[in-house]
Amino acid sequence: HEADSHRTDLMTITRYVLNEQSRHPESRGDFTILLSHIVLGCKFVCTAVNKAGLAKLIGLAGETNVQGEEQKKLDVLSNEVFIKALVSSGRTCILVSEEDEEATIVEPSKRGRYCVVFDPLDGSSNIDCGVSIGTIFGIYMVKDGGEPTLDNVLRPGKNMLAAGYCMYGSSCTLVLSTGTGVNGFTLDPSLGEFILTHPNIKIPKKGKIYSVNEGNTKNWDAPTTKYVEQCKFPKDGSSPKSLRYIGSMVADVHRTLLYGGIFLYPADKKSPNGKLRVLYEVFPMSFLMEQAGGQAFTGKQRALDLVPKNIHERSPIFLGSYDDVEEIKALYAAEEK
Numbered sequence: 001h002e003a004d005s006h007r008t009d010l011m012t013i014t015r016y017v018l019n020e021q022s023r024h025p026e027s028r029g030d031f032t033i034l035l036s037h038i039v040l041g042c043k044f045v046c047t048a049v050n051k052a053g054l055a056k057l058i059g060l061a062g063e064t065n066v067q068g069e070e071q072k073k074l075d076v077l078s079n080e081v082f083i084k085a086l087v088s089s090g091r092t093c094i095l096v097s098e099e100d101e102e103a104t105i106v107e108p109s110k111r112g113r114y115c116v117v118f119d120p121l122d123g124s125s126n127i128d129c130g131v132s133i134g135t136i137f138g139i140y141m142v143k144d145g146g147e148p149t150l151d152n153v154l155r156p157g158k159n160m161l162a163a164g165y166c167m168y169g170s171s172c173t174l175v176l177s178t179g180t181g182v183n184g185f186t187l188d189p190s191l192g193e194f195i196l197t198h199p200n201i202k203i204p205k206k207g208k209i210y211s212v213n214e215g216n217t218k219n220w221d222a223p224t225t226k227y228v229e230q231c232k233f234p235k236d237g238s239s240p241k242s243l244r245y246i247g248s249m250v251a252d253v254h255r256t257l258l259y260g261g262i263f264l265y266p267a268d269k270k271s272p273n274g275k276l277r278v279l280y281e282v283f284p285m286s287f288l289m290e291q292a293g294g295q296a297f298t299g300k301q302r303a304l305d306l307v308p309k310n311i312h313e314r315s316p317i318f319l320g321s322y323d324d325v326e327e328i329k330a331l332y333a334a335e336e337k
């Protein structure tokens, strides 16, 4: 009977968030409504990404589709879908997207209390070869007074209320934290619902995998160089770590979260602040890692303590299993002395 009830007691993401909401009696359900619109965006992108492959195959994707319309690039399309979904939710006041140079200030009649920072389709250069890509998002509550000024999003990641990503791969998996741990939901296409499949994700304390673009080795600083060397030639006689690098942040972080290990996008001589963006890549993934018992470090400080000065600022990032990140922190600390 117990197994049976498990099968029929579907924990959807909506129900999960409603349960969370019931922990905040004062809440007016705004967050639940906001999240339902983010989930809608993810479902749309999941369908579009899957179709894109097919469209390419049957030649639709050229310059125009069967209606002779200009076929939008998937990342542009995804951005439009998320912006429209978030504005129509009536629960947001500022939106920062990787696709838009300027932040979107929501018109007064549709304004709410949340600020959403997101990358609608991270890793989109990988679409044509079928590698997993994803949407990454973070949510701040607007500061008192609610004026939609940029200082509401130029804040440390530790001020975020929630963060998550949706990975479009062999299945569509949404990983979310609202500040009380990390949960993974998988889209059941027959129901059109995200079902809880990975409750209370905890990252292994130490891993056997390191994930970095070794092609940049020539440009790394000493601590990163030394750390990667130690991964390959451990001084304590343990076996070397394996290298796994997909080149799509959502996929590399998802593997790190589930299997353990460390993901690195270091600074290098060409890009002193690394490549990944603070607001909608570094902060959400760092938030999730800490909630899952791991940690995230910029080379100088705890990633979530960083205060960005502009909405597209970059930062180096080392995130993953607690013990693995400790090792590279020690190497940077030694460098400081």
Ligand code: P6P
Binding pocket: 122, 123, 124, 125, 213, 247, 248, 249, 250, 252, 275
């Ligand atoms: P590189 C994809 O373009 C992306 O923004 C992230 O998804 C990914 O982690 C990174 O860049 C890969 O960068 O320089 O290794 O190709």
